[in-house]
Amino acid sequence: AQSVTQLDSQVPVFEEAPVELRCNYSSSVSVYLFWYVQYPNQGLQLLLKYLSGSTLVKGINGFEAEFNKSQTSFHLRKPSVHISDTAEYFCAVSTDKLIFGTGTRLQVFP
Amino acid sequence: NAGVTQTPKFQVLKTGQSMTLQCAQDMNHEYMSWYRQDPGMGLRLIHYSVGAGITDQGEVPNGYNVSRSTTEDFPLRLLSAAPSQTSVYFCASWRNTEAFFGQGTRLTVV
Numbered sequence: 001a002q003s004v005t006q007l008d009s010q011v012p013v014f015e016e017a018p019v020e021l022r023c024n025y026s027s028s029v030s031v032y033l034f035w036y037v038q039y040p041n042q043g044l045q046l047l048l049k050y051l052s053g054s055t056l057v058k059g060i061n062g063f064e065a066e067f068n069k070s071q072t073s074f075h076l077r078k079p080s081v082h083i084s085d086t087a088e089y090f091c092a093v094s095t096d097k098l099i100f101g102t103g104t105r106l107q108v109f110p
Numbered sequence: 111n112a113g114v115t116q117t118p119k120f121q122v123l124k125t126g127q128s129m130t131l132q133c134a135q136d137m138n139h140e141y142m143s144w145y146r147q148d149p150g151m152g153l154r155l156i157h158y159s160v161g162a163g164i165t166d167q168g169e170v171p172n173g174y175n176v177s178r179s180t181t182e183d184f185p186l187r188l189l190s191a192a193p194s195q196t197s198v199y200f201c202a203s204w205r206n207t208e209a210f211f212g213q214g215t216r217l218t219v220v
């Protein structure tokens with residue numbers, strides 16, 4: 001069985017500060033890993049994905065994530081956040097089904 | 111190319127009523143899923159399908175029924191609505207590399 005754990009339900013941060021949103025997963029088989037963003041009252045938008053190859057993945061809006069197989073982690077980072085990054089972020093893994101974490105609400109303050 | 115079409119967008123039901131949420135995709139994807147999104151709980155998998163004629167239960171299947179008679183369609187049936195089923199529902203169509211989501215259905219059961 002596969003599962004995803006997002007360790008922080010809320011992350012408050014000031015504008016222009018760096019941020020890291022943590023994600024750990026478990027699976028008995030190889031997985032693909034994703035980060036999605038959901039802005040208020042909207043659907044889900046793909047930020048980035050790890051399929052294979054380089055463990056550092058770059059996505060849209062300046063976000064990047066690093067796949068760490070030994071720690072079964074896929075943490076999302078951004079070196080300098082903007083007010084517009086305020087949203088909910090979901091980590092997900094896929095095998096024959098696509099499973100999401102419980103989400104991390106990123107709140108960026110001026 | 112419409113992607114994933116999910117209807118209706120809003121629905122209010124009385125306790126005990128039944129209804130079907132429709133989901134159709136035109137990308138010839140084998141995998142389709144239904145999720146419910148509740149505050150603080152992320153997207154929880156209700157049912158999923160890996161191809162026409164094949165369905166399986168996710169994390170929260172009770173009170174819901176699905177079928178997959180064609181590759182394109184994956185309807186979700188609420189057999190006897192309960193207030194606990196008040197939620198936002200998302201349909202997804204996906205391959206291993208990326209998922210595409212419907213616009214969501216905001217369902218209220220009174």
